[in-house]
Amino acid sequence: VRTTRSGFQTKKEAQQTYRQLQLDFDKNKLKMNGNITFKELYEEFIEQYRLKVKPSTIMITRRAIEDHALEYFGNKMLKDISVRFCTQVNRRWIRDGYKQAYYFRRAVAQILQYGVQQELILENPMRKTEPIKRQEIDEHLVATETMTVYTPKELAIFLESCKKHDNMKIETYFRVLAYTGARKSEILALEWNDINFDSNKLTISKTLAEVEYDPKSKKTKVASQSAKTNAGKRTISIDLETMAMLQEWRTRQQFEFKVLGIRATNKHQLVFPNxxxxxxxxxxxxxxxxxxATKYNLKRITLHEFRKTHVSLCAMADMNLEDIMYRVGHKDSKMTRQVYNYFYPEREERSADQFAQFIEKEKYLF
Known part of the structure; x- marks a missing residue:
């Protein structure tokens, strides 16, 4: 590599510059010129990213970048992307009301970090910006003040309405959703061989997700993939009434598909197909x-809040925290504990009474 510098006042100044150039060369700063666009870097990044993550993660990342980031970053040269510019874009996302703004920032930072790893830029400007606080409620951050669940009576009214609706697939689906605390897409991914009618057990190990249909377009398809976490893979007990309903639905499903000329007895037959x-x-x-909910004018909750309903009712039924965590597939206790304590605060007060009663009963035995 050949380079020149001139205009030094003293020999010492020239020697200092020479030593600095050597250091810069060792750190590869001279070739970190960032002379490619963010879009070009993104296209390179996404190709290698496909080899590392689940197909559903690819679609989430593509939507974040292609729908929300490329309009700002796409044609910019990497060397021209500054901390100030990243901060301005972050503020724009927040001002536009995107609940996923925190994820947009993270996705852009991930791509720029790939640029650092490829020695195209020295630093990641997005990582230097102020983190965006997550606004949505999800598995890892629960805004308990906004939680809504069904009470036992409200849940019973909803399930009775499902029965009146006279669609056994829908009735059975919501019974399983309410009585297992499983995620909606985990139930859609269930196969009949996941259900053991002899032991009254249900194994959850898969979920449905939208994945890439064609990497060159935004077309998607629905596919089954492994559960979100190892904790998400679980085998849980099912009550007898729910098992009886599933058995009846299985018979009905086979009859309905037989009438349509569709074979529904293969090893991987879905419980709730289209x-x-x-x-x-x-x-x-x-x-x-x-x-x-519209037809019967019912109180509305989200389908994810059926999980919180399940947790809150398990707490009311005196199930312990660890059993509830396992049942709903939580890998840590934060979310379970928040729902558990929020909807059942009197449990702590009752614990004090239980302790006092225990001491009173046992104090004469020792």
Whole structure:
């Protein structure tokens, strides 16, 4: 590599510059010129990212970048992306009301970090910006003050409304959703071989997700993939009434598909397929719920809040925290504990009475 510098006043100044150039060369600063666009870096990043993560993660990242980031960063040279510019874009996302703004920032930072690893830029400007606080409620951050669940009576009214709606698939789906605390897409991914009718057990190990249909477009398809976490893979007990309903639905399903000339007895037959015996869209249960809630003028909660309903009612039924965590597939206790304590605060007060009663009963035995 050849480079020149001139205009030094003293020999010492020239020697200092020479030593600095050597250091810069050792650190590869001279070739970190950032002379490619963010879009070019993103296209390179996404190719290698496909080899590391689940297909559903690819779609989430693509939507964040292609729908929300490229309009600001796409044609910018990496060397021209500053901390100030990143901060301005972050503020724009927040001002536009995007609840996923925190994820947009993280996705851009991930791509720029790839640029650092490839020695195209020295530092990651997005990582130097102020983190965006997550606004949505999800598995890892629960805003308990906004939680809504069904009481036992409200849940019973909803399930009775499902029965009146006279669609056994929908009725059975919501019974399983309410009585297992499983995620809506975990239930859609269930196969009949996941259900043991002899031991009354249900194994949850899969979930449905939208994945890439064609990497060159934004077309998606629904696919089954492994559960979100190892804790998400679990085998839980099912009550007898729910098992009886599942058994009845299995018989009905086989009859209905036989009439249509569709074979529904293969090893991996879905419990809740669509009318063509393929995967339902992950959003399909939301449509079912909307129809029933509207038709019968019911209190509305989100389908994710059925999980919180399950946790809160398990607490009311005196199940311990660890058993509830296992049942709903939580890998740590934060979310479970927040729901548990929020909807059942009197439990702590009752614990004090239980302790006092125990001491009173046992004090004469020792």
């Amino acid at each position: 009318k063509d015996n393929h995967f339902c869209r992950p959003g399909q249960p939301n449509d079912w719920y909307d129809v029933i």
